Amino acid sequence: MTRVLVSLAILEGDTVSPGLIDLLGTVDVTVLGYHVLPEQTPPDQARLQYEDRANEALDDVTEEFATAGGAAERRLVFTHDREKSIQRVAEETGADAFAVTGATGPVERLLVPVIGDVAVDRITAFVTELVGDRDIEVTLFFASDDEGETEQTALDDGAAALREAGIAVETEHVTGAPFDSLVDAAPGHDAVVMGEAAPSLRSFLFGDEAERVASETVGPVLVVRRNEEEDEEEDEEGEAVASDPAAESDPDTESDSTAE
Amino acid sequence: MSRDTQDGPGAGSEVDGQATDGNLPGGTNVEGEAPIVEETVETEEATITDDAELERTLGLTGGLAIGIGTMIGAGIFVFPGLAAGEAGPAAAGSFAIGAVVALLVALPTSELATAMPKSGGGYYFISRGLGTLAGTVVGLSLWFGLVFATAFYLVGFGYYAVDTLAEIGVTVGSGLVIPIALLFGAGFTVLNVTGTENAAKLQNGVVALLLSILTVFLLYGSLDALGVVGTASAPERFMPFGPVSVLTTAALVFTSYLGFAQVATVAGEMKQPGRNLPLAMVGSVVIVGVLYVVTVFVATSAFESARLAELGETAMVDVGRHYLGGAGALAIVFGGLLATMSSANASILSTSRAIYAVSRDALLPRGASRINLKYGTPHVALGLAGGPVLVLVATGEVEVLAEVASFLHLILYGLMCVALLMLRRDEPEWYDPDFRVPGYPVVPILGALSSFALIGFMQRISQVIGLAVMLASAAWYFYYARDVSLRGAL
Numbered sequence: 059m060t061r062v063l064v065s066l067a068i069l070e071g072d073t074v075s076p077g078l079i080d081l082l083g084t085v086d087v088t089v090l091g092y093h094v095l096p097e098q099t100p101p102d103q104a105r106l107q108y109e110d111r112a113n114e115a116l117d118d119v120t121e122e123f124a125t126a127g128g129a130a131e132r133r134l135v136f137t138h139d140r141e142k143s144i145q146r147v148a149e150e151t152g153a154d155a156f157a158v159t160g161a162t163g164p165v166e167r168l169l170v171p172v173i174g175d176v177a178v179d180r181i182t183a184f185v186t187e188l189v190g191d192r193d194i195e196v197t198l199f200f201a202s203d204d205e206g207e208t209e210q211t212a213l214d215d216g217a218a219a220l221r222e223a224g225i226a227v228e229t230e231h232v233t234g235a236p237f238d239s240l241v242d243a244a245p246g247h248d249a250v251v252m253g254e255a256a257p258s259l260r261s262f263l264f265g266d267e268a269e270r271v272a273s274e275t276v277g278p279v280l281v282v283r284r285n286e287e288e289d290e291e292e293d294e295e296g297e298a299v300a301s302d303p304a305a306e307s308d309p310d311t312e313s314d315s316t317a318e
Numbered sequence: 319m320s321r322d323t324q325d326g327p328g329a330g331s332e333v334d335g336q337a338t339d340g341n342l343p344g345g346t347n348v349e350g351e352a353p354i355v356e357e358t359v360e361t362e363e364a365t366i367t368d369d370a371e372l373e374r375t376l377g378l379t380g381g382l383a384i385g386i387g388t389m390i391g392a393g394i395f396v397f398p399g400l401a402a403g404e405a406g407p408a409a410a411g412s413f414a415i416g417a418v419v420a421l422l423v424a425l426p427t428s429e430l431a432t433a434m435p436k437s438g439g440g441y442y443f444i445s446r447g448l449g450t451l452a453g454t455v456v457g458l459s460l461w462f463g464l465v466f467a468t469a470f471y472l473v474g475f476g477y478y479a480v481d482t483l484a485e486i487g488v489t490v491g492s493g494l495v496i497p498i499a500l501l502f503g504a505g506f507t508v509l510n511v512t513g514t515e516n517a518a519k520l521q522n523g524v525v526a527l528l529l530s531i532l533t534v535f536l537l538y539g540s541l542d543a544l545g546v547v548g549t550a551s552a553p554e555r556f557m558p559f560g561p562v563s564v565l566t567t568a569a570l571v572f573t574s575y576l577g578f579a580q581v582a583t584v585a586g587e588m589k590q591p592g593r594n595l596p597l598a599m600v601g602s603v604v605i606v607g608v609l610y611v612v613t614v615f616v617a618t619s620a621f622e623s624a625r626l627a628e629l630g631e632t633a634m635v636d637v638g639r640h641y642l643g644g645a646g647a648l649a650i651v652f653g654g655l656l657a658t659m660s661s662a663n664a665s666i667l668s669t670s671r672a673i674y675a676v677s678r679d680a681l682l683p684r685g686a687s688r689i690n691l692k693y694g695t696p697h698v699a700l701g702l703a704g705g706p707v708l709v710l711v712a713t714g715e716v717e718v719l720a721e722v723a724s725f726l727h728l729i730l731y732g733l734m735c736v737a738l739l740m741l742r743r744d745e746p747e748w749y750d751p752d753f754r755v756p757g758y759p760v761v762p763i764l765g766a767l768s769s770f771a772l773i774g775f776m777q778r779i780s781q782v783i784g785l786a787v788m789l790a791s792a793a794w795y796f797y798y799a800r801d802v803s804l805r806g807a808l
Binding site: 094095097098099100103104105106107108109113130133134135136138139142143146147199248311 | 363364367369370372373375390436437510511513525584586587609654667670671678688693694695696700756780
């Protein structure tokens with residue numbers, strides 16, 4: 059069963075919008091409540107003081123997810139390092155995607171940009187599970203600085219896979235800066251599903267790509283996790299693109315554009 | 319929930335807490351508070367309690383930074399002058415003796431820490447291994463031991479601050495040492511209450527920078543002293559004050575080795591505790607031990623011990639000037655500021671954790687471990703750390719502060735070795751350390767004996783103050799927590 063990890067700063071009043079709860083009704087959900095502590099404070103000390111309050115709040119959220127459909131469980135973590143805790147719990151629960159919460163009403167249209175380091179078929183498989191037999195339309199989206207044919211093929215393959223599962227799909231291939239184009243394309247969509255990006259200098263400086271998308275588009279973002287096997291495949295694909303005569307430029311910019 | 323299967327790649331997970339074996343903590347203190355002890359499952363990356371998880375976030379580098387960062391300030395930047403004044407060039411031997419004692423204790427401590435990777439460190443092992451009375455005495459003594467150590471580091475910092483000002487041309491005289499130390503002591507306490515940025519990376523950077531400065535300086539100094547560069551210095555008599563002075567000096571400078579036990583106070587937050595705790599503790603002792611011995615060698619090669627004694631707490635600045643001119647002096651002054659600051663700050667943090675561990679077990683009022691809502695920091699415990707520090711700083715007695723700190727820590731160290739022997743003699747079911755001390759039982763026996771022996775070489779006044787703190791702690795136990803039972807309660 060597909061599982062999504064929803065993480066919340068539970069003691070800081072993070073909430074989940076009703077639209078996201080409904081959207082995740084078709085999948086299992088792990089609600090991860092976390093509380094980040096300064097290093098002066100041992101996590102155990104914070105637990106003594108806050109555990110009951112945090113679990114109460116967490117129970118309410120988990121209950122809402124369970125009511126919406128899928129199985130829901132809760133985890134509560136006291137930590138100095140939010141990223142590490144989220145990654146660990148995602149691994150332990152075998153979650154297929156993270157949810158970055160955002161405000162939305164009922165979800166009728168998903169924006170699915172084909173970016174990040176996750177293979178397109180992994181993303182479309184997740185979208186298929188997520189949409190199920192609901193009436194949710196999907197826009198498969200790709201933006202690049204030049205007109206890559208490989209991407210167009212990947213986009214078409216993805217669209218075909220989704221149509222086969224009975225989902226209404228549109229594809230959009232835009233020439234321009236990937237991130238800006240994505241943000242421009244967001245209006246008219248209620249949520250974004252994208253692949254996880256490898257940590258880069260830019261994500262170090264400006265925050266995780268998914269979180270930037272979430273804050274620019276306001277709505278929730280589901281980030282499909284990558285796994286190691288696919289990283290290898292990804293490398294092969296990267297080589298295939300590099301040897302593509304249509305995209306002959308210097309290798310540096312080439313590897314940049316495949317990374318995004 | 320699938321917690322049973324979450325032990326992760328580490329096979330080293332174990333079920334602590336034999337509540338079913340009748341090892342529940344018992345009793346309440348005067349205020350009716352009972353110790354809080356729950357069953358937990360320790361994995362490599364987290365501690366899992368009934369209803370929550372506690373992330374382990376400190377890696378080996380973080381552990382080494384705490385150990386080295388706490389220790390290096392005293393041994394290199396404060397003691398060489400004082401130690402050379404008391405033992406001559408043989409002060410290098412005093413530091414070596416200190417390192418050996420520290421190692422003899424660090425090994426058993428590592429075993430205990432991997433068996434009980436919880437915050438509280440030494441206090442936790444002793445209260446579980448030897449019972450509540452020993453636990454209270456050690457827990458409260460550790461609190462005050464750390465307070466004495468912090469005060470000592472702060473006074474050292476004050477000397478370096480005054481020297482820094484002198485180096486940049488502002489001569490203020492040593493009258494400002496104590497006021498500056500007081501100001502920064504209060505400042506660190508306030509910063510720790512209000513600061514929510516993670517300073518761990520900063521601490522790592524500071525330690526890395528210090529190690530680089532020292533390596534370059536000591537390498538050059540050693541080559542120079544040995545005559546590879548320039549002319550070899552004529553050595554004075556190695557042991558001008560006799561062999562006993564080497565031992566008394568070892569007792570004095572032992573404060574330079576207190577940091578490894580501070581690693582144990584964050585045992586609950588260490589990733590892969592079975593591997594990282596022993597490496598961080600033993601590794602930090604070995605690294606600083608080597609640095610100390612070389613530092614004293616370099617210092618005593620530069621100046622005669624009488625001159626070093628005259629230069630006092632900041633003798634290393636002149637040693638730096640001797641070898642590398644103004645740049646050397648500046649590097650040492652800068653390093654000294656950083657090192658004493660990081661020692662003081664790390665100790666304040668350890669103190670707060672020590673207080674928390676004791677208050678969780680109902681040996682101090684529960685209120686001592688309150689966390690404030692605004693900053694998420696343990697303001698009461700930090701205040702209980704910082705307040706007494708300021709009182710002690712005001713005395714300005716560097717050597718007494720250092721020795722009392724060592725005294726109280728040595729008691730803790732000796733008792734940890736005893737606790738290990740007791741636990742090993744009749745191993746409880748829950749006792750399953752990932753790291754077992756090599757050379758058992760010789761190492762813990764030697765560790766205990768040498769810890770207690772070192773106390774015998776201290777000044778009378780330090781011994782009296784140390785004993786008074788212990789007696790007061792014992793009196794507190796009989797008044798406050800006589801009915802609390804902690805032995806074997808995990």
